[in-house]
Amino acid sequence: MKIIKSKDKIEIKDPDDFNVIQTLNCGQIFRYVIDGQTAIVYSLDKRAKVNFDERTITIQSDDIDYFYNFFDLDTDYTYIKNELRKDEFLRLAVDYGYGIRIIKNDVYEMLISFIISANNNIGRIKKSIEYLCSHFGKNMGEYFAFPTLRELKRASIDDFRSAGLGYRAEQMYDTVQRLTDEDIAKLRLMDKDEQQKFLLSLKGVGEKVANCIMLFGLGVKDVFPVDTWINKVYNKLTNTVSLDRKKITRELTDRYKNLSGYAQQYFFYYFRDNKIK
DNA sequence: GCCCAGGGATGCG
DNA sequence: CGCATCCATGGG
Numbered sequence A: 001m002k003i004i005k006s007k008d009k010i011e012i013k014d015p016d017d018f019n020v021i022q023t024l025n026c027g028q029i030f031r032y033v034i035d036g037q038t039a040i041v042y043s044l045d046k047r048a049k050v051n052f053d054e055r056t057i058t059i060q061s062d063d064i065d066y067f068y069n070f071f072d073l074d075t076d077y078t079y080i081k082n083e084l085r086k087d088e089f090l091r092l093a094v095d096y097g098y099g100i101r102i103i104k105n106d107v108y109e110m111l112i113s114f115i116i117s118a119n120n121n122i123g124r125i126k127k128s129i130e131y132l133c134s135h136f137g138k139n140m141g142e143y144f145a146f147p148t149l150r151e152l153k154r155a156s157i158d159d160f161r162s163a164g165l166g167y168r169a170e171q172m173y174d175t176v177q178r179l180t181d182e183d184i185a186k187l188r189l190m191d192k193d194e195q196q197k198f199l200l201s202l203k204g205v206g207e208k209v210a211n212c213i214m215l216f217g218l219g220v221k222d223v224f225p226v227d228t229w230i231n232k233v234y235n236k237l238t239n240t241v242s243l244d245r246k247k248i249t250r251e252l253t254d255r256y257k258n259l260s261g262y263a264q265q266y267f268f269y270y271f272r273d274n275k276i277k
Numbered sequence B: 001g002c003c004c005a006g007g008g009a010t011g012c013g
Numbered sequence C: 001c002g003c004a005t006c007c008a009t010g011g012g
Helices: A020-025 A064-070 A077-085 A088-096 A107-117 A122-136 A157-162 A168-178 A181-187 A192-200 A207-217 A228-238 A245-273
Strands: A002-005 A009-013 A032-035 A038-043 A046-052 A056-061
Touching (some): A009 A064, A020 A038, A020 A245, A107 A122, A122 A157
Antiparallel strands (some): A009 A056, A046 A056
């Protein structure tokens, strides 16, 4: 896989460690559209157009540097996959999702998005986020930006209900009203334990959502978010019917250590995409 | 009608 | 700490 970066585009030749559809469909990002061999990807107020076929991926954007980092193009996924393939149980999932890359998205956008994700499905999560963008985000002409914190503070509990948040509306309102830009800035400078402690202090953020925010928004890789699919993974792995997510989180993080975040994504995509129970 | 979805808050022991 | 129960909403 060869990466050629210029001022207005990134070209990736023979992308054996990058599959656009897998990377977008593995549940880490909710704002994108795939149409044939083209994907449009959104983050904050930015947009990228991604053309792809078997031999080449071309990324175009007004902010190439942002999306070079966004798609984590400096990380060697060949090494990561080879390490994880040593785990016999994980090998199938790694080979299935061979082209997954873990996105480096904006932590504030991840915070809002994953509060919505709790006990929800991806289709509804996408619709709710779209609603917030189109009603509270800046009109960029061809699309709407993700609303800034200042913009989102104008939303009422009823606005969040109209966005389809259901019982999460009050939690979202409380967190948005309480949160400051300074909190977000400080969050980036904290160590892992401090980040988790702060995130857990916010309404609508529990252990799983906090781990997703850290993994996709803060680049923390030694976390293992446990949702309903990972619960199934664990029960298949251990031949049990456990529902203890704290225990599952502990054991899987201990098993995969600093590669936990990657392992979790391969598992999630493999089980969910194949509807494995 | 029931079951499920990238779970969290609350109360109770 | 662990555990049970409740929670909006829409698609299958």
